[in-house]
Amino acid sequence: MPQPTPQPAPAHETSNKPDKRQPKPKSAASRSPLHAGIGLTLAVLVGWVLPPPQVLWLALSGGVEGFDWAEASSRPCEMRKLRLSEAERQSAMLSPSHKREALATFAACGVVVIEDGVPQKDVTAFRDALTARLRPHLASRGRVRAALKRAILGRGSLKALWEEGETEAGRVQDELMFADGSEVRERNSGRLDCTLPWRGPPFGASAFVHNGFVRPLLEALLGEAHKLHSVHAIYSLGGDEAETQHWHRDTSLLFDGHAAAAALPPYAINVFVPLVPLEARNGPTEFALGTHRHARDGLPFTGNVNVSFAVGAGSLIIADYRTMHRGSFNQAAEPRPVAMLIYGRRWWSDTENYDGANYGGFGPPRRADPQTEAGIRETLLAPLEHAADAASWTGAASRRNLFFGLVNRWERSLHRELDAEHRARSG
């Protein structure tokens, strides 16, 4: 996982006020009559295949328009949330002015929000299927945590617990949660990242992966030939288990340390779709605005405004992969599930978080000090070795690595639970 970085100013909720400094959207009337006329003719010609609202947008927009990343991203960020009109909902398409506004906000801030962009029936289907899919993992996780708490209280050895310990279901080593590390990765204590099948509903439903409001933005930002990289859900557990994450970008910058990199368009975009309403209490994702334009990884970024969004289930939070963000502490009793659709340029892939070497949220342990000759060789060869060993790394060594990694990651939340249980017994 990406390294912790210094913390910016406290989070606050953003306003929805329009930005006077953004480029003024051109109205249909301000375009040349020829431009509007071509759009109208096209619209009439395709009218027999498209329902009326789409025809209207085609006529008004006059076709595809240009978008200049360098110009738009150099403007000051003023965050706003877009609310869809009834006509946009009916057509499942963004109006030309909303498209311009969304692109301008994304380019300047590194994130933009479209409220209620996924129908509730698709949100419910996704959430229910996710809950059912994670149930066995969470049950197994609960058994392992209970065994760990017994070991902590009895001052038992963790090595012995792993080698011959038992849970209510059998050997610790045989617990399901150690077998599905290629699908479920615990990013920090209580924050699960679950990789999901995308071939059809509910996880691959068009309303999610091929969303009509998102598609034109992806085309403008990643190019027409962009791809869906993968479909996931972040499942942040309730009951004080999911702690605040460190600030991070999901992968290192492509051209870390090059001033020119700050002006480059995105190579990947993460579309977060909350599956329950987001509010301060359930620990929504916070974003540090403008950090997608940093030229160097790990810079302190005090001075950037950081925001989280109180939005309904089914809203679209569209973030540049380079934008620094973190999930925050979930103090609600219930989990906070969020769908996460990752898109990229065709040549791009996230090999840091989702390749075979990242098992359960942990990479293989380093064997040598990175500063030594052996350490330099290890760094150099790691990608080749991981690819060659992908099969064996999902075997016994990776499970053991996951167990000991989680023991560290869970330390604080296990102690919090033990304290609460102790207080309940004695009070």
Ligand SMILES: O=C(O)CCC(=O)C(=O)O
């Ligand atoms: O919990 C969240 O909302 C964000 C999680 C995240 O950014 C991550 O796990 O990398």
